[in-house]
Amino acid sequence: MILSDLVTLLEGEVLFPEADLDREVPCAFASDMISDILMCTKEPTLLLTGLTNNQVIRLSDMIDLIAIVFVRGKKPLQDVIEMAEERGLPIITTKFTLYRCSGLLYNAGLRSCKI
Amino acid sequence: MRVSAVVRSEVMPEYRFVAEGFEDAVRKFEEQKPEAEVKTQFVIPEKDFNTAGKGSSELKNLLKRLGVDSVVLRRIAVASYEAEINVAAHSKGGIMYSTVYDDLIHVRFEDEGPGIANIEQAMTPGYSTADDLVRELGFGAGLGLPNIKKNSDAMRLVSAAGSCTKLEFLIYFAKIS
Numbered sequence: 678m679i680l681s682d683l684v685t686l687l688e689g690e691v692l693f694p695e696a697d698l699d700r701e702v703p704c705a706f707a708s709d710m711i712s713d714i715l716m717c718t719k720e721p722t723l724l725l726t727g728l729t730n731n732q733v734i735r736l737s738d739m740i741d742l743i744a745i746v747f748v749r750g751k752k753p754l755q756d757v758i759e760m761a762e763e764r765g766l767p768i769i770t771t772k773f774t775l776y777r778c779s780g781l782l783y784n785a786g787l788r789s790c791k792i
Numbered sequence: 793m794r795v796s797a798v799v800r801s802e803v804m805p806e807y808r809f810v811a812e813g814f815e816d817a818v819r820k821f822e823e824q825k826p827e828a829e830v831k832t833q834f835v836i837p838e839k840d841f842n843t844a845g846k847g848s849s850e851l852k853n854l855l856k857r858l859g860v861d862s863v864v865l866r867r868i869a870v871a872s873y874e875a876e877i878n879v880a881a882h883s884k885g886g887i888m889y890s891t892v893y894d895d896l897i898h899v900r901f902e903d904e905g906p907g908i909a910n911i912e913q914a915m916t917p918g919y920s921t922a923d924d925l926v927r928e929l930g931f932g933a934g935l936g937l938p939n940i941k942k943n944s945d946a947m948r949l950v951s952a953a954g955s956c957t958k959l960e961f962l963i964y965f966a967k968i969s
């Protein structure tokens with residue numbers, strides 16, 4: 678699937694307008710713990726998380742994130758949105774819970790990221 | 793005074809790890825001390841989570857420009873970031889020193905204490921003394937040191953209660969066959 682399909686499926690809101698939604702999403706990982714997320718060193722991945730602080734964007738300097746989905750209606754502060762924008766990293770927020778998002782995406786055929 | 797300091801440093805507990813297959817390469821590196829291609833330094837202030845991670849991010853950019861493979865790059869960045877966060881989260885601040893060689897990188901972190909009382913325990917997955925502020929940011933899973941070990945070809949952690957902590961790791965740019 679591409680990012681725009683995912684936005685539709687999760688009824689998401691894209692947090693900055695110029696985000697590239699044509700990106701192919703090969704796999705996904707979901708966690709609220711930074712050290713867990715850092716296990717994704719093998720391939721580029723989508724991240725689903727409830728974390729919205731600047732370190733979650735900083736993570737995308739270390740591992741390759743296709744995009745970040747903030748769950749449970751969470752929205753980062755403007756300076757964090759700007760950090761994502763500077764990096765060209767699409768960020769999306771959805772009202773759905775982490776569990777529901779993961780289920781929806783899994784059913785749509787999105788596989789887990791290799792760790 | 794000096795003598796006792798030397799004695800104390802001699803008994804400073806340390807944890808050492810060398811990945812399987814890298815024993816000879818690491819020994820050779822330690823004996824020969826090849827010439828460095830690039831050296832960088834980065835200051836890591838205590839509990840500053842705006843700055844924390846920038847050193848590792850810059851290091852990754854530098855290595856990317858030097859043409860290091862992307863999977864190896866991610867391993868280096870993750871090991872470095874976990875170590876950088878540990879200095880910011882658990883110490884009074886410190887410095888990150890990176891040295892790039894022809895075929896590997898050596899990254900060393902030295903902080904101003906308070907040190908680690910039990911290194912074995914600190915290396916155990918899930919063990920963490922992170923405070924609430926640090927946990928709220930998503931840190932404190934107790935997986936940082938294990939993550940550094942997992943991504944490194946060699947690592948060394950030297951510390952004791954009341955001392956500074958030194959952590960260093962080596963990562964080769966290509967597989968050693």
Ligand SMILES: Nc1ncnc2c1ncn2[C@@H]1O[C@H](COP(=O)(O)OP(=O)(O)O)[C@@H](O)[C@H]1O
Binds near residue numbers: 882905932
């Ligand atoms: N630089 C350091 N200075 C003091 N203590 C440290 C340092 N690095 C790690 N530690 C100790 O080791 C524990 C485990 O570290 P780590 O595996 O990175 O997990 P976490 O950072 O999530 O707590 C920390 O909670 C802390 O008690």
Ligand SMILES: [Mg+2]
Binds near residue numbers: 878936937
């Ligand atoms: Mg840690």
